[in-house]
Amino acid sequence: MNQNKLFRLTRIRLALYYAIVMGLILSIFAFGFYRAVFHAHVVALDSEIESVAGTLHDSIELKLQSPGRLEPLAHQLFPNIDKCGTGATNCIQQQPDSKRHLLGIVTKSSYYIRFFDTSGKLIATAGYHPEGLPDVFNQKTWQFLKDSKGKDYHQITLALHTQNYQDWGYMQVGRSLQEFNHYLDSVKLVSVLGLLIAMVMIASASWWLSGLAMQPIYQSYRQIQQFTADVAHELRTPLAATGATVESALLMSQIDEEETRDILQTIQRQNQRLTTLVVDLLMLARLDKQAQKLQRENCCLNDIVSDLVEEFEAMAAAAGVKLTSLIQVEQPVDIMGNSDQLYRLFSNLIVNAIQYTPTGREVTVLLERNDYNAIIKVQDTGIGIPKHELTQIFHRFYRVSSDRSRSTGGSGLGLAIVQAIVHSHHGSIDVQSELGKGSTFTIKLPFNARPINSVHSISIWKMLYKSSRK
Structure with a gap:
């Protein structure tokens, strides 16, 4: 109120x-x-x-x-x-x-x-x-x-x-x-009456225009409220689980080694979930700062796609999903960008595709190019996304299927991070989906003609990513 x-x-x-x-x-x-x-x-x-x-x-x-x-x-x-x-x-x-x-x-x-x-x-x-x-x-x-x-x-x-x-x-x-x-006197009368009529019209127009001007502010306020509530909910879930685990452990008179290990593993999982959420929020905050310039370097998309497909083959196999790559270019596709963010961009899309693809189906990552852009497509044959939700899937904490997303431990920030990274690289992202047949995320990243001699940080990022998943 x-x-x-x-x-x-x-x-x-x-x-x-x-x-x-x-x-x-x-x-x-x-x-x-x-x-x-x-x-x-x-x-x-x-x-x-x-x-x-x-x-x-x-x-x-x-x-x-x-x-x-x-x-x-x-x-x-x-x-x-x-x-x-x-x-x-x-x-x-x-x-x-x-x-x-x-x-x-x-x-x-x-x-x-x-x-x-x-x-x-x-x-x-x-x-x-x-x-x-x-x-x-x-x-x-x-x-x-x-x-x-x-x-x-x-x-x-x-x-x-x-x-x-x-x-x-x-x-x-x-x-x-x-x-x-x-x-x-007639001119005065007409002027005064015209001014009064105009003021009535201006008052009505100003009320309408002020309502239009307030709409973005009110919408932003509602988004902030929703964002705060979502963050609080996401933080409360692992905190509550950790607290319940610790409380149950304190009520035990004696704890053997196996029970202690189970308790510590539960706390570690919840702590990892909190860490991941905080890292995602910090990344979004950094990406939102337009004044902060990215540290760009020469990134080979062929290597990034091949490494990620190799990295997630085990995850896909465990889910009964076939993960393949299709690189439709003979020459290396190099762009100027931030390799850490590009790794995060494609890994989020691949993980989402695997999680939402039923057992026995396939996920494909395609790499191609045109005269101006490098084009990466992540195609799955999963459950698909309803058309009325396609414009909302990039909102923070938004989930198409809440129950399944909860079970996989997602926070609803993955696609928001994807969109923010694409925009920071001056690219575009498009989604096409059909219920029951799957979805295709198409990303276009512009080339930068200026050559730059620098060393990739891909291998370093892979080591960090693997260690965070253990």
């Missing part, structure tokens, strides 16, 4: 971190998108206002004669122009006719025009003039303004001159930002 809670909390943290990071990224993207839209529309709005103001400016400036005085011709250009008195409050505000034009530009109650003399006094207005717009003159070219109702406007200020190049005053052309703000 504690482990499940830990994994659940870890998954929640992963999903939360992913959602927060993606939320920040999307928020930055949404803000950048909004700013880009805002900037693009401001530029377009400025260009529109500047175009309208430039057209009006060029049209009216050619007709101005006296500074601060609108000529009668201005009334023809601006049919809805309103002259203002001394103060801004005397300026008469009229609603424009949407069908009337200012130099071909439809007002539509969105544009206003204001004229100021050189002293900054408001002279006249035209078009749509907002209520409560500040009448105090500001000479800045571009301005954002608000009227008494809080509505936004954007205006440009241009200087006017008379026909003889005297300063006449100023003209301000402004536009209502109501449509512009409505559009930006």
Whole structure:
């Protein structure tokens, strides 16, 4: 329960971190998108206002004669122009006719025009003039303004001159930002709603992805648990047998020489079983360290296969199994590898084949080659392996037939060691099996073209292996 809670909390943290990071990224993207839209529309709005103001400016400036005085011709250009008195409050505000034009530009109650003399006094207005717009003159070219109702406007200020190049005053052309703000509000709303929907989708995706990310970790944890339980079970069996033997010996009042020898032989067998298990575990641990480089030398596979077949002929004969070798190459097959590990690799396969082959049948070891690899096949005519178990036979402590494997003293590490050795030599292993007809293990080991002059350690390994089996 504690482990499940830990994994659940870890998954929640992963999903939360992913959602927060993606939320920040999307928020930055949404803000950048909004700013880009805002900037693009401001530029377009400025260009529109500047175009309208430039057209009006060029049209009216050619007709101005006296500074601060609108000529009668201005009334023809601006049919809805309103002259203002001394103060801004005397300026008469009229609603424009949407069908009337200012130099071909439809007002539509969105544009206003204001004229100021050189002293900054408001002279006249035209078009749509907002209520409560500040009448105090500001000479800045571009301005954002608000009227008494809080509505936004954007205006440009241009200087006017008379026909003889005297300063006449100023003209301000402004536009209502109501449509512009409505559009930006729509963009904001869409962005916020889109962000919320995206966050919901991200939360769901992050929970799913965190579950996928946790699967290898959870599987590794389960494998560690299973490995620990299997090791404990394998160690407990010989320890329990040794303890029971010693305990029964202590209960005996007298022990003769023959009984003593039997007890010592039992303890020796269990001790050998423990030693073999520890050696196998240490070998797997060393093979798992990818950073640890193998001590490689020139290994002749012809010699290794011939020596192992000769070594296990007695074991095969005792089991009623015929063990033969078939070397289908004329020249020696040499590879760069570790002879100790190669001996262990093929001996594990041969021992397994003998143990799982019924009396009267045959085990064959074949050696051949192609242009790139040395190929070794260990074929038996034994009980075979079910198809659904072929992918699991290389797992540590896994047994296809538990009862028989127990009786032969196996720990379930043999094929795991085989696979680890093959991988350490950059090779591959393949299994083909059929129930009741036998199995074939095919190993491909790549050649190394670089020659190396070194002495085999095969004979030394054989001596050690024979002594360990006595």
